[in-house]
Amino acid sequence: MGIDRVDVDQIVLQAQFGLGAALTMWQLGIATVGAAQMLFPDGPHGQVFLENFMDQNIIDQVVPVLNYGEASLDDSLDNCDNDGYLDVGETGLLTVRLNNNGLIALSETTAVITSTSDLTLSNGGLIEFAPSVFGQTVEGSVEVTLNSHPGGSPLVQADITFTDANPEVSPVTVPATFTAHVDEVPNQLDTDNVEHGTNVWTASKDQGLVDWFVRVGTSSSPNNAWFVEDTASVLDAFLTTPFFQVNSVGNFSFSFFHRHSFEADGWDGGVIEASTNGTDWVDVGTSAYNGVITTNPESPISERPAFIDDNDSYPAFDQVTLDLGTAWQGQTIQIRFRIGCDSAAGGEGWFLDDISFPTLDTPLFLEQVLESEACLSCYETPAAALDAIYASLGAGNWPTSDSVLTYVSILENVCTE
């Protein structure tokens, strides 16, 4: 059965999107068949490509592939302080994302959550996912209540065991930990070690497919670092501080640890910029750069001095300190880390950790402290809060001049012990 030429062009283009460098024929074959399945789910396209690749021995077997994506824990269903962290007495969602990376459609994907932490899980911890085809991510959740917390370490532990029954995928168990039962106190720390979520940063982009995100496993301080991939397609992505005031006395300096491996010969790279209005940005990293971006109209930072290729100590991290003197004294500014990539080929990307602004009068970064409130019961409505006040007076007793009233902030949904 033939396939229209225009369909073939679309499939091949889609398949090559974001595949990166050092590609094997097997990867290209799998990606092409997958792209055909995604673009033409009801057509013969995927099967035609698959048979041709198998005839050529480029693809030798087709098996279902289900991969772990990520998991998160929040306090979205019934919370005391609405801070995104599951505190004792709160109920939220434990959400799991799985990726179908095989050429076979999956229709009975499940995960079971088990934990040694003191949690109550809905549905026995079972999550049932929607059917998926190649390249799709499926997401599912269970309701979680945190009943108690041992203190000490601000972590909740869970094991995520996922599988598919049709067709059969062998179960895989992934351990996960989540920060829980904490409060965030702003403007406490000079250094962000990237171990506590996204802290104060904003990740955004003008062009491209990916953003900076907190990645586990490759870092300067264990276990997390910010990371952005050097994609094989045009990318202009930023990791930006909030506005902050530069110290009005002395030099302004900041430092960070980073590891980078960009597409060789300066086609892709990274720069550091500052702005007083969030719109107009000037480069502030020149003294630390190791090269210049190759001339290429596709690149958002073409011909600019930049971090290129690998850092000196790669794959270890190097520390960079930038002393910007007194030029920014007293001004309110933002700093951003910017990756610029052209298309055609990519590289590993850029890791950033232990970012420190030690000269500021007011520290930039927040600190997580163990939750001090015992959030054992929450008022879901203002009426419930009023009922609680009346109840505190004793049944049938209206307030008198010597009544002792307990004040409850109904706006902040405050809890009692």
Ligand SMILES: [Ca+2]
């Ligand atoms: Ca909370």
Ligand SMILES: [Ca+2]
């Ligand atoms: Ca909290």
Ligand SMILES: [Ca+2]
């Ligand atoms: Ca770290």
Ligand SMILES: [Ca+2]
């Ligand atoms: Ca490139």
